[in-house]
Amino acid sequence: MQGTIWAFLPAVIAIVLALATKQVYVSLFLGIFVGAMMYTGGDFLEALFTLYSVMSEKVGGNTTIIVFLVVLGILVVLLQKSGGAKAYGDWAGKKIKSKGGALAATAGLGCLIFVDDYFNCLTVGSVMRPVTDKFKISRAKLAYIIDATAAPVCIIAPISSWAAAVAGELEGDGLMVFISTIPFNVYALLTLVMVFALCFIKFDFGKMKRNEMIAETTGDLFAGATEDAESTEEVKANPKGKVRHLLIPVLILIACCIGGMIYTGFFYNWDTGLIDTELQSANVIEAFSNCDAGMSLAIGSTVALLIISAYYMIAKVVSFKEITSSFTDGFKAMVPAILILTFAWSISGIMGAKGGYLDAQAFVEANLANSNFPQFLFPAIFFILAGGIAFATGTSWGTFGVLVPIAVTILGGSGTLTILTVSATLGGAVFGDHISPISDTTILASAGAQCNHVDHVNTQLPYAGLIACIAALAYVVAGLCATLGSVLCCVIMWVVALALFAAAVLFLRAKAKKNG
Numbered sequence: 001m002q003g004t005i006w007a008f009l010p011a012v013i014a015i016v017l018a019l020a021t022k023q024v025y026v027s028l029f030l031g032i033f034v035g036a037m038m039y040t041g042g043d044f045l046e047a048l049f050t051l052y053s054v055m056s057e058k059v060g061g062n063t064t065i066i067v068f069l070v071v072l073g074i075l076v077v078l079l080q081k082s083g084g085a086k087a088y089g090d091w092a093g094k095k096i097k098s099k100g101g102a103l104a105a106t107a108g109l110g111c112l113i114f115v116d117d118y119f120n121c122l123t124v125g126s127v128m129r130p131v132t133d134k135f136k137i138s139r140a141k142l143a144y145i146i147d148a149t150a151a152p153v154c155i156i157a158p159i160s161s162w163a164a165a166v167a168g169e170l171e172g173d174g175l176m177v178f179i180s181t182i183p184f185n186v187y188a189l190l191t192l193v194m195v196f197a198l199c200f201i202k203f204d205f206g207k208m209k210r211n212e213m214i215a216e217t218t219g220d221l222f223a224g225a226t227e228d229a230e231s232t233e234e235v236k237a238n239p240k241g242k243v244r245h246l247l248i249p250v251l252i253l254i255a256c257c258i259g260g261m262i263y264t265g266f267f268y269n270w271d272t273g274l275i276d277t278e279l280q281s282a283n284v285i286e287a288f289s290n291c292d293a294g295m296s297l298a299i300g301s302t303v304a305l306l307i308i309s310a311y312y313m314i315a316k317v318v319s320f321k322e323i324t325s326s327f328t329d330g331f332k333a334m335v336p337a338i339l340i341l342t343f344a345w346s347i348s349g350i351m352g353a354k355g356g357y358l359d360a361q362a363f364v365e366a367n368l369a370n371s372n373f374p375q376f377l378f379p380a381i382f383f384i385l386a387g388g389i390a391f392a393t394g395t396s397w398g399t400f401g402v403l404v405p406i407a408v409t410i411l412g413g414s415g416t417l418t419i420l421t422v423s424a425t426l427g428g429a430v431f432g433d434h435i436s437p438i439s440d441t442t443i444l445a446s447a448g449a450q451c452n453h454v455d456h457v458n459t460q461l462p463y464a465g466l467i468a469c470i471a472a473l474a475y476v477v478a479g480l481c482a483t484l485g486s487v488l489c490c491v492i493m494w495v496v497a498l499a500l501f502a503a504a505v506l507f508l509r510a511k512a513k514k515n516g
Contacts, residue, residue, distance in 0.1 A: 001038050003366070007351050007358035010035030011392035011438070014347055018437045018454065028343035028438060035350035039357050051350070054357065058345035064294035065118075066338055071301040072119055074330030076126045078308065079249060081326065082317045083241015089130035091243050099135040103145060103199040106132060110149025111192070113254070114157035117150035117441045118297075123250065124149070125448020138215035139222055139451035140208060140459040147445035147460060148195045151396060151430045152188040166400055166426060180419050183490050184478070186471040186497050187383070187427035191434075193501065194467055203509045206462035211455075222452060238317045245317055252311070253304040260300030265291035336447065344438040348393040364389065365406060375411070376479035379420045380472050382407055383428035387468060390432025394439040399429035416489055417482040424475050431468045435461050470500045 001007065014031025021027060032054070036047035059066070079085045096102050106128040113120040124146050132142045154162040158179050166178050198204070204212050211223040265287025312318035318326075352359040364385070373381055382403060390399040403425045411418040433439045437457045446453040478493035 001358060002352070003359045003362035005363060006038065007360035007363055008392050009038065010347055010351055010358070011394070015392070015437055025339060025343065028347060032343060032346045032350055035347065035358060039350065050357075051346070054349045055342060055346045058349045059342055062294065062345055064292075064298040068294070068297040068301050069118060069334050069338060070331050071298070071305050072122050072330075073332075073334035074326050075249065075253065075301070075305060075308065076122055077326040077330045077333065078312065078318060078323065079123075079246055080126065080237055081322050082245040082249075082312055082315075083238035084243065084245030084247075084249065084317075085127050085241075086130070086237040087241045087243045088127055088246045092128075092131045093134055096131060096135075099137060100199045102128075102131050102135045102137060103141070104196065106142065106145045107149050107192075107195045107199060110146060111153050113250070114153050117154045117162070118444055119253065119257070119301075120150045120153070121146050121441060121444035121448040123448075125445070125450070127246065129450065133221060136215045136219060136221070138208075138211040139449050140211045140455055141204075141215075143445045143449035143451040143456040144208065144460045144463060145195060145198075146448050147434060147442060147456070148191050148463075150445060151433055151441050152191040155188050155396075155426055155430050156182045156185055158182075162396075166404070177419070177422070180486075181423035181426060184420050184423035184493070185427045186424075186474045186493065187431050187467055190467050190470060190497055190501060191464070193498075194463065197505065201505065201509075203505055203512060205508050205512065206459065207455075208459040208463065209512075211459055223455070241317055245312070245315065248311065249304075249308045252307050253301065256304035256307070257297055257300035260296035260298075260303070261291040262287045263291075263299065264296045344394040344440060344443070347438060348395050351393060360389075360393070364403070375417060376482065377476065378407070378411065378417065379424040379475035379479045382421050383424040383431075383468075383472055383475050386425045386428030387432040390429040390439070391436045392432075394433070394436045394442075396429040396433040396439075396441075399432065400426065403429075415482075416486045417479065419486065420475070420478055420482055420489070424471075427471060428468075431464060431471070434464045466504060467501075470497055470504065473497075473500060 010031040013034050014028050017023070017027035017030060032051055033047065036051040036054070037044070040046040040050055092102075092105055096105055106124060109128060110120055110124045113123055125142070129142065151162070155166075157163060163178055214223040215221050309318075309323050312323070313320060350357050352361055386399050386403055389403070390396050393399065404422055407421045407425055408418060411421055433441060435457065436442060437454065442457060442460075443453065445451075446456045449456070474493050474497040477496045478489055481489040481492045484492075
């Protein structure tokens with residue numbers, strides 16, 4: 001079954017079970033086990049051995065990400081204990097006078113934290129939850145705003161872990177090629193347009209509309225979906241905390257993470273996987289392209305934790321004893337997310353999203369290489385393929401690794417159509433990641449909002465699906481206009497995309513008005 005369409009069966013099983021039973025952990029485990037049984041030809045004991053081998057490989061290969069998550073959990077607890085998060089929430093509560101303002105503030109904070117989507121999800125959720133709760137905004141809506149300003153922001157930010165990951169898949173000056181794809185990333189940019197439109201224009205639809213109505217009329221922010229909601233214990237905040245006790249640590253963390261990316265970019269040896277001080281990149285831009293994102297974030301967050309701990313003790317808002325107790329509290333808060341991530345990574349591994357085991361990558365490569373589609377359709381095709389693969393595997397980065405090299409090989413060079421197709425691949429991967437119940441960012445958005453995970457997936461799907469449909473149509477038009485040059489092609493593409501978006505908004509509002 002290796003290298004065939006059956007390689008995607010484990011993900012299909014996991015996703016269908018998760019949506020049907022709402023039991024995410026069990027569904028993911030069963031999906032991995034089915035994949036292992038397929039790989040071993042039905043040998044039960046060998047399948048168990050394979051399952052835990054894959055899990056061991058994935059956890060070992062992502063140790064730095066796990067460390068980063070644990071440190072983030074500790075920092076979130078410290079932000080709460082210092083009173084900084086509460087002070088910011090109180091300040092925002094006084095300054096923000098409307099529901100739209102609360103949503104816009106949440107989206108704005110999400111856009112500002114562009115270094116990494118993990119950091120984004122957890123920080124925005126913990127800081128803005130009290131504010132959105134005050135205005136009776138459903139947790140599903142909060143989770144959507146968090147998710148929609150995580151990966152879509154990171155994929156258009158030149159200084160982010162995502163930019164580094166994409167640049168690593170591109171030949172030559174990878175970061176500059178990545179930057180050239182940003183204006184063409186319809187899905188990511190239009191998602192942000194949608195988020196801010198939702199803040200000021202009331203046109204909720206689908207299950208989200210139901211959740212919002214329940215939250216507004218009854219005060220039930222979960223709309224009854226409290227089972228398995230990601231949550232953390234309430235932390236006692238220092239009443240002397242100030243807004244600066246939140247802002248300064250956040251700035252320290254961003255600076256340290258960027259510093260970590262520059263450091264590993266200058267001295268990281270990809271052959272050995274270790275820091276080699278004899279290596280040096282030519283400049284800072286090249287350093288960002290060469291960095292190891294996981295190692296950078298682990299190093300940066302650890303240094304930030306030390307600095308922030310010292311800052312809090314000097315400011316006398318958190319004691320040494322409270323700092324040490326935050327280590328276990330922070331780790332416990334991240335256990336659900338780490339557990340689901342471990343399963344999500346493992347199911348991607350058994351499927352062979354980047355080769356090996358069931359080898360889904362070989363199936364994709366073989367079918368794309370033998371395709372006879374007109375070239376102008378390639379941006380739309382790669383967008384749809386990337387969305388499907390990222391949805392099934394739960395990983396944007398794995399999807400980049402499979403499709404970006406194929407796109408460059410098939411189209412060659414760095415012309416407008418190539419840049420357009422690479423951008424469509426990135427946008428499609430973000431879309432698939434955005435709607436997948438086994439995606440790490442979707443999981444962490446649920447955790448950050450303390451929202452039922454399956455409820456978040458169900459309420460987010462219509463919103464992301466609408467933008468994806470518009471993006472796919474815009475890419476068909478852009479493919480036809482690619483010969484006109486990058487600037488004119490981009491302008492025409494965006495005229496079409498924005499016109500379709502405006503038409504969709506008007507239609508949804510008219511429909512809502514008609515239905516009362």
